[in-house]
Amino acid sequence: MRKFHSALLxxxxxxxxxxxxASSVTAAELTFWHHTYxxxxxxxxxKAAEYTAQHPDxxxxxxxxxxxxxxxxxxxxxxxxxxxxxxxxxxxxxxxxASKGILAQVDPAAFGQASQADLEALYMPSALxxxxxxxxxxxxPEEFNTLALFLNKKxxxxxxxxxxxxxxxxxxxxxxxxxxxxxxxxxxxxxxxxLGFNWVWNLDPYWYAQQYWPILVQYGCDVVDASGKAAINxxxxxxxxxxxxxRLITDGTGGPELATVNPVNAxxxxxxxxxxxxxxxxxxxxxYSDEVKADYIVAALPQRxxxxxxxxLNSYALAVTAGSKNQKEAFEFLRxxxxxSDGYLAATGYVTGLKGWADxxxxxxxxxxxxxxxxxxxxxxxxxSPTWSxxxxxxxxxxxxxxxxxxxxxxxxxxxxxxxxxxxx
Amino acid sequence: MMRTGxxxxxxxxxxxxxxxxxxxxxxxxxxxPVLFSYFISxxxxxxxxxxxxxxxxxxxxxxxxxxxxxxLSITITYVVYTVVPVLGIAFWxxxxxxxxxxxxxxxxxxxxxxxxxxxxxxxxxxxLLLNVQGPVNDGxxxxxxxxxxWLTTSAMAPWALIFVSWWHATSYYTIIFLAGFLAxxxxxxxxxxxxxxxxxxxLRHITLPSMKPTIALVVVLSTVNxxxxxxxxxxxxxxxPAGSTQILxxxxxxxxxxxxxxxxxxxxxxxxFTGILVISLIQIWLxxxxxx
Numbered sequence: 095m096r097k098f099h100s101a102l103l104x105x106x107x108x109x110x111x112x113x114x115x116a117s118s119v120t121a122a123e124l125t126f127w128h129h130t131y132x133x134x135x136x137x138x139x140x141k142a143a144e145y146t147a148q149h150p151d152x153x154x155x156x157x158x159x160x161x162x163x164x165x166x167x168x169x170x171x172x173x174x175x176x177x178x179x180x181x182x183x184x185x186x187x188x189x190x191x192a193s194k195g196i197l198a199q200v201d202p203a204a205f206g207q208a209s210q211a212d213l214e215a216l217y218m219p220s221a222l223x224x225x226x227x228x229x230x231x232x233x234x235p236e237e238f239n240t241l242a243l244f245l246n247k248k249x250x251x252x253x254x255x256x257x258x259x260x261x262x263x264x265x266x267x268x269x270x271x272x273x274x275x276x277x278x279x280x281x282x283x284x285x286x287x288x289l290g291f292n293w294v295w296n297l298d299p300y301w302y303a304q305q306y307w308p309i310l311v312q313y314g315c316d317v318v319d320a321s322g323k324a325a326i327n328x329x330x331x332x333x334x335x336x337x338x339x340x341r342l343i344t345d346g347t348g349g350p351e352l353a354t355v356n357p358v359n360a361x362x363x364x365x366x367x368x369x370x371x372x373x374x375x376x377x378x379x380x381x382y383s384d385e386v387k388a389d390y391i392v393a394a395l396p397q398r399x400x401x402x403x404x405x406x407l408n409s410y411a412l413a414v415t416a417g418s419k420n421q422k423e424a425f426e427f428l429r430x431x432x433x434x435s436d437g438y439l440a441a442t443g444y445v446t447g448l449k450g451w452a453d454x455x456x457x458x459x460x461x462x463x464x465x466x467x468x469x470x471x472x473x474x475x476x477x478x479s480p481t482w483s484x485x486x487x488x489x490x491x492x493x494x495x496x497x498x499x500x501x502x503x504x505x506x507x508x509x510x511x512x513x514x515x516x517x518x519x
Numbered sequence: 520m521m522r523t524g525x526x527x528x529x530x531x532x533x534x535x536x537x538x539x540x541x542x543x544x545x546x547x548x549x550x551x552p553v554l555f556s557y558f559i560s561x562x563x564x565x566x567x568x569x570x571x572x573x574x575x576x577x578x579x580x581x582x583x584x585x586x587x588x589x590x591l592s593i594t595i596t597y598v599v600y601t602v603v604p605v606l607g608i609a610f611w612x613x614x615x616x617x618x619x620x621x622x623x624x625x626x627x628x629x630x631x632x633x634x635x636x637x638x639x640x641x642x643x644x645x646x647l648l649l650n651v652q653g654p655v656n657d658g659x660x661x662x663x664x665x666x667x668x669w670l671t672t673s674a675m676a677p678w679a680l681i682f683v684s685w686w687h688a689t690s691y692y693t694i695i696f697l698a699g700f701l702a703x704x705x706x707x708x709x710x711x712x713x714x715x716x717x718x719x720x721x722l723r724h725i726t727l728p729s730m731k732p733t734i735a736l737v738v739v740l741s742t743v744n745x746x747x748x749x750x751x752x753x754x755x756x757x758x759x760p761a762g763s764t765q766i767l768x769x770x771x772x773x774x775x776x777x778x779x780x781x782x783x784x785x786x787x788x789x790x791x792f793t794g795i796l797v798i799s800l801i802q803i804w805l806x807x808x809x810x811x
Contacts (some may be wrong), residue, residue, distance in 0.1 A: 169568075351651040498673055
């Protein structure tokens with residue numbers, strides 16, 4: 095009898111150990127790194143909890159850092175051989191990351207598709223193009239963005255303009271700068287208390303690029319020419335910057351000295367009602383104050399040639415790292431997460447780029463969704479280069495130079511020389 | 520009492536064992552990174568793929584590297600304009616503290632306070648104070664003066680950072696100078712007074728010679744710290760506007776972690792390290808006590 099009990103106990107222990115071992119083998123903890131954007135990380139955390147409830151063997155651990163720091167820490171983690179399973183990457187970094195073998199190619203099967211073509215068919219045209227290198231797709235959009243001009247209805251009412259009527263929207267850059275003069279407010283001491291419009295200042299080079307890229311395209315300015323030589327100092331580029339970026343400075347209605355700088359909310363002045371117009375994506379409104387949320391209007395981005403509109407496309411995408419030991423689980427979670435296009439839009443303002451996103455009830459109730467859907471048809475991604483960060487820094491420095499009075503041509507000549515040197519090395 | 524050879528060797532072994540943790544710490548966390556940096560400076564390395572040997576390519580390129588040459592110039596300007604005034608102000612403040620009576624302790628604490636504050640907090644606070652719409656400009660406006668663009672113009676930003684560095688560094692070196700002043704024997708001054716020495720003569724013949732080792736220490740420390748400075752420039756201006764405050768350490772950081780050019784960044788680091796070493800050795804040699 096005693097022997098029987100011992101044998102029973104042994105079998106029970108072996109059984110329990112086997113079960114424990116089996117569960118430890120199948121259980122997966124996915125590490126998910128994302129740049130700091132509270133509406134998005136809160137939404138992902140909510141979806142992660144839902145996913146774990148449906149798949150108790152998969153848990154998702156979210157880590158966040160502000161844009162800028164985020165990329166540095168991500169690189170360090172990858173270099174240390176400890177990459178997260180899922181990462182959030184800006185489209186301009188895809189050529190660099192993919193060429194270094196950091197990213198796993200998207201598995202169409204995880205998205206319920208038989209082939210790459212079927213996967214592409216799920217998305218709007220161009221939505222995957224910024225994430226595809228040599229025919230291989232390395233990520234799916236969390237955001238497939240374009241830009242619009244946000245207007246503060248109350249501020250415009252102060253100058254007698256009703257922007258609820260699209261006919262009164264600023265249509266050209268000149269309209270923006272002329273309105274900016276009327277919208278600007280100063281106190282008795284001459285201190286600006288309200289800005290009409292301003293560019294983003296003192297942030298990283300990609301923030302600047304998001305704002306100047308549509309303008310450069312509209313003016314026919316290439317950062318580099320077909321031979322790979324810097325062309326940022328060409329007459330078209332000089333004209334583009336002179337008539338837009340520098341114009342605001344010479345008018346005395348904007349510039350770095352008047353901007354509040356916050357890397358987590360680059361549009362803080364507009365968000366808090368201190369600025370009347372701002373260029374932003376559909377992601378911006380969740381960061382606005384309640385008062386501004388009640389009063390904003392989404393207008394189409396001003397154009398130089400209304401017949402041939404041009405704007406920016408950009409994608410803060412989600413990718414699975416090649417070093418992930420849980421690639422299958424990671425892709426399946428990405429499918430689950432990004433499939434909730436309406437949930438993303440409502441909670442974060444992100445457009446996932448899935449076909450038909452603008453036709454849903456949620457999208458139709460989202461202010462400006464039609465403007466953004468239209469913009470997605472006319473956009474392009476910023477120039478591609480393995481040394482993009484350095485080239486972007488050279489152009490950022492040029493902008494900061496002519497913002498201080500250096501002639502635009504001289505500042506851009508210097509940027510061009512730096513870009514050529516960067517590319518030569 | 521004579522020790523036997525075997526006793527000495529036993530003490531030696533124990534001594535070595537006691538030193539071993541510190542030696543290992545230095546070897547792993549200081550020596551290895553320095554040597555690795557030298558190694559990487561001869562390689563093309565982007566953190567993401569294996570290093571590729573390129574010899575002295577990055578060192579040869581330094582003479583035409585616009586970013587490096589500009590940063591070097593900004594760094595030298597920053598160090599010169601920081602070290603020299605800080606030395607003077609700290610020396611004077613340290614001397615003034617010796618003249619105080621009952622409130623000396625309170626003044627010492629007050630002056631030393633900036634040194635114990637976290638650099639990040641200090642930098643963020645000054646960034647807010649020097650904002651175009653911030654309290655410093657409000658104060659200037661109240662006095663009828665025009666507000667200044669402290670951190671947003673290339674002409675002002677380097678000077679604003681130099682000023683903040685004075686504020687921060689002076690406190691630390693003042694305390695070092697104070698310790699030096701207090702270590703000078705009182706009878707030197709009494710003897711000088713009996714011989715009729717006063718004012719400048721006492722400073723020149725008693726104070727300055729006695730303070731020479733302290734001055735040497737402060738010169739070396741402030742130069743090295745000036746060359747290594749990073750936090751103020753990174754937090755307050757991120758090297759801007761238009762790269763006007765991009766000192767060498769910030770260029771190294773961006774080249775390595777933003778541009779992923781670890782080889783080039785290591786070459787910059789090797790030059791900076793060598794520069795610090797050479798400048799320190801020269802300063803120590805020039806300020807050595809020739810009578811010791």
